[in-house]
Amino acid sequence: xxxxxxxxxxxxxxxxxxxxxxxxxxxxxxxxxxxxxxxxxxxxxxxxxxxxxxxxxxxxxxxxxxxxxxxxxxxxxxxxxxxxxxxxxxxxxxxxxxxxxxxxxxxxxxxxxxxxxxxxxxxx
Numbered sequence: 845x846x847x848x849x850x851x852x853x854x855x856x857x858x859x860x861x862x863x864x865x866x867x868x869x870x871x872x873x874x875x876x877x878x879x880x881x882x883x884x885x886x887x888x889x890x891x892x893x894x895x896x897x898x899x900x901x902x903x904x905x906x907x908x909x910x911x912x913x914x915x916x917x918x919x920x921x922x923x924x925x926x927x928x929x930x931x932x933x934x935x936x937x938x939x940x941x942x943x944x945x946x947x948x949x950x951x952x953x954x955x956x957x958x959x960x961x962x963x964x965x966x967x968x
Contacts, residue, residue, distance in 0.1 A: 892955025895929065896937065897922045899948045903941075911941055918948035926952035 893940040904910050919936075926934045931952035938949040 848871045854953075891932070892953055894951065894955075895926075895933070897925055897950045898951055899925075899950070901946045903944050903946060906941075906943075911946060914946040915939065915948060918946055919950075922948060922950045922952075926950070930954065 898920045899915040901918045901921070903914050912941075923934060929952070931954050933954070934950050936948065936951045937951045940947040
C-alpha cells in the first residue's frame with residue numbers, strides 16, 4: 845500500500861482498518877478510565893475516618909464540682925486530640941464515673957456522622 849497525499853509517515857503494513865481498530869480500543873480504554881475516576885470520586889465520601897477516643901482523668905474526690913472539672917478536663921483533652929488528628933466532628937459516646945477516675949469516650953470523625961449515631965444518642 846502506498847502512502848497517499850499528506851500521509852508520508854504511514855507505515856507500509858498499516859491499513860485503515862488497523863488504525864480504526866486501534867482508535868476504538870483507545871476510546872474504550874479512555875472511557876473505562878473515566879468511569880473508574882468517576883467511581884472513585886463518587887465513593888470517596890464514604891471513606892470517612894472514624895476514631896473512638898477514651899480519656900481517663902483522676903478524681904480528687906467524688907464531689908459534684910470535682911466530677912464536673914474532671915469531665916471538662918477529659919473533654920478538652922479529647923477535643924485537642926481529635927483536632928490534632930485532623931477530625932472535624934466529635935461527639936460524646938459514653939461517660940463513666942468510677943471510684944477515683946472519670947472515663948470519657950468520644951467518637952471523632954471527619955465526615956457527617958449524623959446517620960451513624962445510635963437512635964438513643966439522638967434523643968439525649
